[in-house]
Amino acid sequence: MNKTARKYESAALADEGYWTSVSQAIRQEAVRLLEQGAVAGVVGYIAGRRTGTAMPVVAATPDQAKELIFSPACVNNLALYLTKAKKEVRAKGKLAIVAKGCDLRALAGLLGESQLKREDVYIIGIACAGVYGAHADRSQPLCDATIARKCRECTVREPTDTDLVAGTLPALPALEPLEAQELARLEAMTPQERWAFWKEHFSRCIRCLACRQICPFCFCEQCLCDRNRPQSVETTPRPAGNTAWHIVRAMHLAGRCGGCAECERVCPMDIPLNLLNRKMAKELKELYDYEAGLTPQEKGPLTEYKEDDDESFIK
Amino acid sequence: MSRIGVFVCHCGENISRTVDVEKVAAEAGRLFGVAYTCDYKYMCSDPGQNLLKKAVAEHKLEGIVVAACSPRMHEKTFRNAAKAAGVNPFLCEMANIREHCSWVHEDRDEATAKAIDIVTMMVERVKRNKKLQPITVPVTKKALIIGGGIAGIQSALDIADSGHQVVLVEREPSIGGHMAQLSETFPTLDCSQCIMTPKMVDVVNHPNITLHTYAEIEAVEGYIGNFQVKVRKKARSVDMAKCTGCGVCMAKCPQKKIPNSFDKNLGFRPAIYVPFPQAVPNTPVIDRENCTWFKTGKCGVCQKVCGPGAVDYTQEDEIVVEQVGAVVVATGFQLYDIGPKPAGSAIEGYGEFGYGTIPDVIDGLTFERLASASGPTGGKIVRPSDGAEPKSVVFVQCVGSRAREKGISYCSKICCMYTAKHTMLYKHKVHDGQAYVFFMDARTPGKGYDEFWRRSIEEEEAVYIRGMVSRLYQKGDKVVVMGSDVHIGVQVEIEADLVVLATAVQPREGADTLAQKLGISYDKYHFYSEAHAKLRPVECATAGIYLAGACQGPKDIPDTVSQASAAAAKVMTLFARNELEREPIVAKVNERFCVGCLACRKVCPYGAVEEKEIRDRSGNLIKVVAYVNPGVCGGCGTCQATCPSKSVELDGYTDEQIMAMIEAL
Ligand SMILES: Cc1cc2nc3c(=O)[nH]c(=O)nc-3n(C[C@H](O)[C@H](O)[C@H](O)COP(=O)(O)OP(=O)(O)OC[C@H]3O[C@@H](n4cnc5c(N)ncnc54)[C@H](O)[C@@H]3O)c2cc1C
Numbered sequence: 015m016n017k018t019a020r021k022y023e024s025a026a027l028a029d030e031g032y033w034t035s036v037s038q039a040i041r042q043e044a045v046r047l048l049e050q051g052a053v054a055g056v057v058g059y060i061a062g063r064r065t066g067t068a069m070p071v072v073a074a075t076p077d078q079a080k081e082l083i084f085s086p087a088c089v090n091n092l093a094l095y096l097t098k099a100k101k102e103v104r105a106k107g108k109l110a111i112v113a114k115g116c117d118l119r120a121l122a123g124l125l126g127e128s129q130l131k132r133e134d135v136y137i138i139g140i141a142c143a144g145v146y147g148a149h150a151d152r153s154q155p156l157c158d159a160t161i162a163r164k165c166r167e168c169t170v171r172e173p174t175d176t177d178l179v180a181g182t183l184p185a186l187p188a189l190e191p192l193e194a195q196e197l198a199r200l201e202a203m204t205p206q207e208r209w210a211f212w213k214e215h216f217s218r219c220i221r222c223l224a225c226r227q228i229c230p231f232c233f234c235e236q237c238l239c240d241r242n243r244p245q246s247v248e249t250t251p252r253p254a255g256n257t258a259w260h261i262v263r264a265m266h267l268a269g270r271c272g273g274c275a276e277c278e279r280v281c282p283m284d285i286p287l288n289l290l291n292r293k294m295a296k297e298l299k300e301l302y303d304y305e306a307g308l309t310p311q312e313k314g315p316l317t318e319y320k321e322d323d324d325e326s327f328i329k
Numbered sequence: 330m331s332r333i334g335v336f337v338c339h340c341g342e343n344i345s346r347t348v349d350v351e352k353v354a355a356e357a358g359r360l361f362g363v364a365y366t367c368d369y370k371y372m373c374s375d376p377g378q379n380l381l382k383k384a385v386a387e388h389k390l391e392g393i394v395v396a397a398c399s400p401r402m403h404e405k406t407f408r409n410a411a412k413a414a415g416v417n418p419f420l421c422e423m424a425n426i427r428e429h430c431s432w433v434h435e436d437r438d439e440a441t442a443k444a445i446d447i448v449t450m451m452v453e454r455v456k457r458n459k460k461l462q463p464i465t466v467p468v469t470k471k472a473l474i475i476g477g478g479i480a481g482i483q484s485a486l487d488i489a490d491s492g493h494q495v496v497l498v499e500r501e502p503s504i505g506g507h508m509a510q511l512s513e514t515f516p517t518l519d520c521s522q523c524i525m526t527p528k529m530v531d532v533v534n535h536p537n538i539t540l541h542t543y544a545e546i547e548a549v550e551g552y553i554g555n556f557q558v559k560v561r562k563k564a565r566s567v568d569m570a571k572c573t574g575c576g577v578c579m580a581k582c583p584q585k586k587i588p589n590s591f592d593k594n595l596g597f598r599p600a601i602y603v604p605f606p607q608a609v610p611n612t613p614v615i616d617r618e619n620c621t622w623f624k625t626g627k628c629g630v631c632q633k634v635c636g637p638g639a640v641d642y643t644q645e646d647e648i649v650v651e652q653v654g655a656v657v658v659a660t661g662f663q664l665y666d667i668g669p670k671p672a673g674s675a676i677e678g679y680g681e682f683g684y685g686t687i688p689d690v691i692d693g694l695t696f697e698r699l700a701s702a703s704g705p706t707g708g709k710i711v712r713p714s715d716g717a718e719p720k721s722v723v724f725v726q727c728v729g730s731r732a733r734e735k736g737i738s739y740c741s742k743i744c745c746m747y748t749a750k751h752t753m754l755y756k757h758k759v760h761d762g763q764a765y766v767f768f769m770d771a772r773t774p775g776k777g778y779d780e781f782w783r784r785s786i787e788e789e790e791a792v793y794i795r796g797m798v799s800r801l802y803q804k805g806d807k808v809v810v811m812g813s814d815v816h817i818g819v820q821v822e823i824e825a826d827l828v829v830l831a832t833a834v835q836p837r838e839g840a841d842t843l844a845q846k847l848g849i850s851y852d853k854y855h856f857y858s859e860a861h862a863k864l865r866p867v868e869c870a871t872a873g874i875y876l877a878g879a880c881q882g883p884k885d886i887p888d889t890v891s892q893a894s895a896a897a898a899k900v901m902t903l904f905a906r907n908e909l910e911r912e913p914i915v916a917k918v919n920e921r922f923c924v925g926c927l928a929c930r931k932v933c934p935y936g937a938v939e940e941k942e943i944r945d946r947s948g949n950l951i952k953v954v955a956y957v958n959p960g961v962c963g964g965c966g967t968c969q970a971t972c973p974s975k976s977v978e979l980d981g982y983t984d985e986q987i988m989a990m991i992e993a994l
Pocket residue numbers: 475476477478479480481498499500501504505506507508511513514515516544545546659660661662663664693694697743747750837843877878879880884885886887889
């Protein structure tokens with residue numbers, strides 16, 4: 015989106031020792047938990063077949079746990095594996111989970127929305143230096159040029175309320191907040207320009223629904239957008255249905271989305287979904303002083319009945 | 330369902346004046362699934378309803394759309410007619426072409442087109458309506474009365490006499506309300522205490538009445554027939570079971586100089602007190618703010634002197650839970666305060682009358698206490714400043730009332746009459762005194778009322794000056810009243826010994842908070858709103874809650890008592906049944922799709938949503954879903970709007986129905 019060419023630094027943000035020590039700490043704890051039978055599985059990452067990749071896994075034995083890693087390629091939000099939608103994972107029993115800051119925010123949301131009980135999950139939090147962005151050149155280390163946008167302005171690097179923290183955070187330089195800049199650019203537009211901006215993006219959506227499948231909060235067993243009696247959202251990728259889908263998505267995630275940006279990462283059409291999410295989050299912060307996912311909250315501003323709710327807008 | 334009948338009403342000319350009803354009927358006849366249409370002058374009349382019944386039989390109708398007025402007006406009427414004709418009442422819907430169309434439009438063609446759209450939408454909806462069965466809920470035959478003034482007392486006695494249990498909750502240490510403070514009462518001048526106190530005693534002695542004084546409503550849950558009420562009984566510091574009411578404690582309490590608010594601060598009381606000698610119950614309370622023991626931990630005299638050992642400094646507030654089927658709200662009124670107005674008050678106040686700083690400017694209730702035989706002066710009328718007998722008294726009516734610029738536009742209704750009464754009471758006690766009254770109008774409708782008012786002028790020689798008072802100020806030991814006489818168009822100035830302001834009747838402080846607890850509505854002044862100004866004047870829009878007395882609007886005693894008995898009659902009608910039928914417009918959860926996020930539970934204003942576990946045959950938990958208790962659900966639809974997966978829907982208002990209506994446009 016940045017029109018002017020910008021030079022990105024390629025100096026590594028964290029040295030190799032950091033990644034190894036985090037991986038070590040995860041493995042050690044995972045092996046211990048499995049050996050003691052404290053959990054039935056550990057949701058974490060193992061190295062992918064190609065270098066510079068990683069993939070989610072549910073390690074069920076100490077041997078499998080010895081394979082666990084943490085690297086800049088550990089992009090997935092693992093909280094997804096604990097939602098009810100993934101029944102086969104939950105059916106195994108109490109689980110441990112490796113969680114970055116953004117995964118933790120999702121976990122807090124799931125706890126608040128009755129999808130998870132804290133006592134049913136053991137959380138191995140990560141002091142997280144960041145992960146690769148969607149189109150990063152993975153032959154490079156994690157650096158200004160390769161780090162995900164969301165990580166540039168992350169506020170939850172140090173995990174809280176976990177059972178264990180893996181690793182210690184290296185000193186990190188302040189990075190240019192590209193997401194905030196983009197949001198500011200959007201807010202400066204006239205409503206017409208903004209509408210044109212989104213219309214163009216939405217029109218490219220192919221309705222693969224990858225964004226929905228990857229989102230830890232899209233845990234409905236039957237998404238309303240798949241209903242056909244009555245049909246609320248047209249299912250074919252045409253402008254009306256696309257717009258409806260994106261509005262439903264934004265509204266259903268307002269006050270819940272923790273900003274993991276997984277939706278944006280998996281979108282094959284490069285639609286800036288997290289920009290919309292951030293805008294909604296900002297509105298909630300301004301209107302209700304509410305931020306999703308900082309702690310498990312029983313009620314959010316949009317899911318609460320209060321006798322003294324402001325009704326002045328009802329004329 | 331494909332055999333729908335559409336009945337288009339003219340409503341006299343209310344609809345047909347702007348809407349071409351024949352055309353609406355004809356167009357409706359073309360709709361797929363409509364088997365019969367007609368139009369008629371008054372569908373709600375007996376012949377109109379018969380027309381509907383006959384059409385159902387002749388054309389084998391399975392669904393009905395009545396295009397007429399608002400469902401609030403006649404939905405029940407037509408659903409009953411449908412039922413009588415053998416059609417499930419919930420297959421009958423109203424298309425509102427009056428309030429939503431003919432009344433708000435002028436262009437006949439456009440209004441007709443809109444009426445056709447409204448009918449088309451309702452036809453599509455009715456096609457998707459389901460036969461619903463009414464829900465029955467048991468009735469708890471016990472009534473809660475809030476407020477123990479004459480209104481609450483009358484309702485309580487009437488209901489209790491009919492054999493039902495009553496719980497009466499009064500905020501003050503004694504029941505009685507304002508009537509206990511009055512001297513003699515218009516229009517017959519009988520002594521208020523003499524007619525009031527026997528009723529108060531009846532309440533406390535009645536086997537069917539449970540009395541909680543010095544108590545307030547903490548929370549109310551539930552619905553008609555089944556309310557759960559939490560009552561906070563404030564710590565009295567005196568054990569009601571032990572106290573014999575001998576009064577030794579009050580006599581011995583060293584704190585003697587606490588202004589008695591019952592006497593409008595004209596007299597004093599000790600820290601352990603009953604507000605007035607005839608109080609019911611006759612058990613004192615300790616005013617902890619002024620009690621030496623509570624302030625310093627020393628004293629304890631009352632405990633020492635109390636024979637039965639009833640004084641208990643450790644008593645704490647107690648919460649009592651009562652199950653009741655009906656609620657009568659009778660919290661009465663308060664008088665407009667002539668003192669300085671708190672910042673932010675919508676009501677202006679009277680700086681020109683000195684904001685209550687002139688000692689010999691008092692309000693009507695203070696005058697009642699002066700004139701009362703059981704008052705602080707034993708019924709002798711004196712000035713607060715020096716205790717002298719006032720030889721000239723100026724009464725000013727409409728202070729606060731009918732004063733739009735001061736924030737209140739309504740008439741307080743009782744002031745004309747009680748001011749007339751005050752002039753008489755004054756003349757009866759101070760024979761050589763002169764009463765003047767500044768008034769805007771004399772409003773005296775009521776049996777014997779105008780005669781009473783005339784008497785004050787013709788026999789008791791009160792001088793009535795039509796006009797307003799612009800200023801009051803102290804001059805020596807007199808209060809100068811500057812006003813105008815609009816009849817002869819001159820400025821008037823009177824040097825008075827005493828000025829009595831007939832201040833406006835206002836709802837009690839905190840009336841809005843109580844309303845929110847009860848879920849009833851109130852007007853901009855916080856008077857409680859009745860369901861219909863003419864036809865349902867004692868019911869609230871919230872089923873099972875009734876109104877009595879001045880909490881609904883300014884009222885005198887006869888009106889208050891009539892309304893209190895009417896409210897009691899409504900409660901008895903409710904209690905005549907063992908079960909109530911409720912409209913089955915309640916939410917239902919689709920357990921297959923519900924993901925148990927319980928967002929619905931968080932937003933439900935009625936607390937109707939519970940958690941439900943679904944288990945397989947061997948008892949393994951499959952999932953947790955939401956469950957709506959149909960007895961509690963108020964049918965508001967909030968959950969439906971909130972549910973992300975559209976797994977909860979209101980019967981009769983399903984998404985399918987609503988979408989079909991939108992698509993019909
Ligand atoms: C100066 C004056 C003279 C009057 N003279 C006459 C007259 O001569 N003749 C006549 O017919 N009428 C007269 N009236 C009118 C008469 O006083 C009222 O009609 C009558 O008192 C109304 O009764 P009520 O029970 O509705 O209200 P109230 O008498 O105000 O009683 C309400 C009761 O509810 C209690 N309460 C309030 N809030 C709560 C709560 N939240 N919880 C529990 N309890 C609560 C109060 O403590 C009080 O006991 C006069 C009024 C005034 C001001």
